[in-house]
Amino acid sequence: MxxxxxxxxxxxxxxxxxxxxxxxxxxxxxxxxxxxxxxxxxxxxxxxxxxxxxxxxxxxxxxxxxxxxxxxxxxxxxxxxxxxxxxxxxxxxxxxxxxxTDGAGFVHSLEEAIGQQKQSEVLIIGSGGAARGIAFALQQYGYHNLTITNRTVSKAEKIVNELGEGRALSIEEAENSLDRFNILIQCTSAGLANTDFKLPLSLEKLQEGAFVADIVYNPLMTPFLLEAEKRKATIINGLxxxxxxxxxxxxxxxxxxxxxxxxxxxxxxxxx
Missing domain, CATH: 3.40.50.10860 (Leucine Dehydrogenase, chain A, domain 1)
Incomplete structure (x- = not known):
């Protein structure tokens, strides 16, 4: 049948x-x-x-x-x-x-694009279901230097507490220390083809050569990725x-x- x-x-x-x-x-x-x-x-x-x-x-x-x-x-x-x-x-x-399968799917795509980078400092932006899934999957695959930032810091803190490691930052704190992160992962729905968009945080202090990923795949090049590319980051779309x-x-x-x-x-x- x-x-x-x-x-x-x-x-x-x-x-x-x-x-x-x-x-x-x-x-x-x-x-x-x-x-x-x-x-x-x-x-x-x-x-x-x-x-x-x-x-x-x-x-x-x-x-x-x-x-x-x-x-x-x-x-x-x-x-x-x-x-x-x-x-x-x-x-x-x-x-x-x-x-x-979201988190494992992300890790597969990340390592396909840049290889294993398990010692990297990782910043996850957002605290919804996708951010949770990616955080747990990264931990499962051996990534332990995890930081989560969100406009409501308590939501980021909740994920960190469940992980049993990592740290939570406010958006302002993340912006001020952005140059310490090797990998940034944009996990909010901002940038979807059918939504209004503003950057979830400023990329002014982005480390040159950082790896910047966005989980949105339609459009392929979100405003967040376009801004990161201008700042000489290696970008990874959500596809x-x-x-x-x-x-x-x-x-x-x-x-x-x-x-x-x-x-x-x-x-x-x-x-x-």
Whole structure:
């Protein structure tokens, strides 16, 4: 029987996930399809029940449901439980199990771009689900010099306390000490194609040659990355994270890891 998968979110029209997964199904001769479903916050519980009833094999979750979906799942992978955020659901024997592939997807894309830089001083900007996932994944992969900055410092402090290491800074403190960081990771939704944008913090003191990543992939070149490039940083857009988190989800569903290099090339051409 044909398998089907989905991505749910609000908004959802901008997502490239259907294109990516359907291309992989075709490349790998898998009889399956993947569709986008617009789900508002107050419809989430009904949507989960409907997906299960209609026989979905698995689905992805994007903003704003990565944390609020947890009560409607039967089980969490230990990493997702630690992160308190889910972006992938696997349906197995009628049970719904939640995973988080965002953080691992980011680390894969970071190391693909710059190699292993585990001794680096890392600044994570933001304290939402993506920032949490990336912070825990970096720690899991051996990155321990982590600093988190956020406009509401208490939210950054909460993540640091859960990590059991690292430190939290206000935006002003991060700006004043920016030249100490080798890697900056912009983890807020600022810069998405459908949002107004202002820099989450000033890059005036950015270290020349620093690695600056943005988790936003549409547009490929966010204002944050453009500003970092002007200051002679090595920039990393969000497309690699997006593709690798999708590939890890694909592997959870079907036991195979798709071709990420070709997909990054294809999506780059589409988004340019």
């Amino acid at each position: 044909k398998k089907w998968f989905a991505v749910i979110g609000d908004p959802i029209a901008h997502s490239k996930s259907p294109n990516m997964h359907n291309t992989w199904f075709e490349e790998m001769n898998i009889d399956a399809t993947y569709i986008p479903i617009h789900v508002k916050g107050d419809e989430l519980e009904k949507a989960v029940a409907a997906l299960k009833t209609l026989g979905v094999s698995g689905w992805n979750i994007t903003i704003p449901h990565k944390q609020t979906i947890i009560p409607f799942l039967d089980e969490l992978d230990p990493i997702a439980e630690k992160m308190a955020a889910v972006n992938t659901v696997v349906v197995q024997d009628g049970k719904l199990k939640g995973y988080n 690699g994270m997006f593709v690798h988190q999708g590939a890890i989800a694909f592997q959870h569903w079907l036991g195979q890891y798709p071709n990420t290099n070709l997909m990054i090339k294809r999506l780059t051409e589409e988004l340019l």
